[in-house]
Amino acid sequence: MNLYTHRDANIRKTWALMALFFALVIVLGWSFSYFYNNPAIFYAAILFAIFMNIFSYWFSDKIVLKLHQARPVKREEFFDLWNAAENLAITAGMPMPSFYIVTDPAPNAFATGRDTKHSVICVTTGLLKILDKNELEGVIAHELSHIGNRDMLLSTVAVVMVGFVALLSDLFLRSQVFGGGRGRDDNKGGPLLIIGLALAILTPIAASLIRLAISRKREFLADATGALLTRYPEGLASALQKISSVPAPMRSANNATAHLFIANPFGTKSLSGLHKLFMTHPPVEERVAALVGK
8 A cells, every 4th residue: 555545545445534524513413402392503513513524624724723823944044854754755746845944942743734735744843953864854744745645634623523512412412411302202212312411422532543543653654655756754753752852842832732742742641541542643652663664
């Protein structure tokens, strides 16, 4: 399987994920409207879900960059970074992405954008400070792989839909705690109320687990594709080890965007057991082992 088949698979996964979350929105929206005896709530939920999905597709990159106070960089300002990215983009047969930088001593990087023609790679000043040329190329190749594999579109859809489902669930649960209800026979609504409450509690958890599973899987994929691009997996492996050796979190670390980064922006503590289920990134030791076969 090559970069193009991975990209096509991610596009199919994106549509499947959208269909799944829209189904969840329909179920939650219907439950909400049923217990309030107001069909308008159901239609409003569907329309808002469509709006949020379209909005995130067009403006997600700008929102993420603004959230982390990233600024654009020019070739003459970071020549080595720009030159490495340009060479790798040519090798991958991709357009040159825009480059942004975040002033932060914690080493990290992420890619965003809706497609290869509107892609952005963002790195921190801390990353540029600790990596050598081969390591920096490994990180850039990793981020270019995310762009080429169309991971950004998949992850953006996942974030938006998970957030919206969680919002609907929270509203539903709050309405039951603080009162509210139907104008119909409440005895008939009892079983449906239990089902609705169960869905409201379990759906955001399941949706978050789906998002996290997607995030962890695509990190391994981007590592592998990036290593093929540079033909030097040791560079990315060494970069990951250096990044993980800095325990300090990013100043702008955010739960909503944590999965976008090459490493956990909240720090690099090793977790095991149940904690691994809720990690946005695979353990660095596993990623390094997959790259260099150790």
